[in-house]
């Protein structure tokens with residue numbers, strides 16, 4: 539694939555897979571919160587390259603009003619029980635399941651992957667409201683790899699956006715009512731940038 543990523547010079551201590559899960563929580567309001575653990579995924583350079591090469595990325599087209607348009611990112615989706623494309627992601631899911639077991643009350647079951655090839659790829663404002671995210675508190679845990687991009691969050695009822703910069707190896711978890719009371723987006727950038735891979739772990743029937 540012709541998507542190049544400038545590997546990090548700091549990612550060379552030989553460790554791989556998720557590190558200790560020490561999260562810091564930001565309360566957003568309306569019952570929503572965000573947990574962050576910067577640099578959680580060790581060996582992120584090599585994982586990025588493996589996912590770029592090994593994941594069966596596909597393109598999608600979606601109806602927007604009276605037109606069908608290309609989705610501006612490449613995608614892959616792993617359903618409940620499907621083997622994840624890398625052992626580091628299997629380990630990440632196990633660590634997240636253990637850490638959030640009491641608060642979430644169920645495991646993460648699916649993994650959605652997005653490949654943002656450059657600054658023109660994006661995801662528009664939305665909440666993950668297909669299924670139970672529309673009516674129930676839940677969590678969406680995102681591991682970010684590659685070029686840092688801003689993940690924006692704004693209240694569904696209106697108001698200014700908050701900016702969370704998601705960098706190489708970072709974990710960001712949206713929780714509580716976040717999917718129904720807030721919206722999130724990865725905006726296009728006017729400045730050229732390299733590729734980013736996002737791995738989103740979600741519980742059953744949250745999409």
Ligand SMILES: O=C(O)CCC(=O)C(=O)O
Nearest residue numbers: 652661680689722724736
């Ligand atoms: O790229 C991300 O981190 C967010 C992806 C996302 O919001 C989605 O695919 O629904």
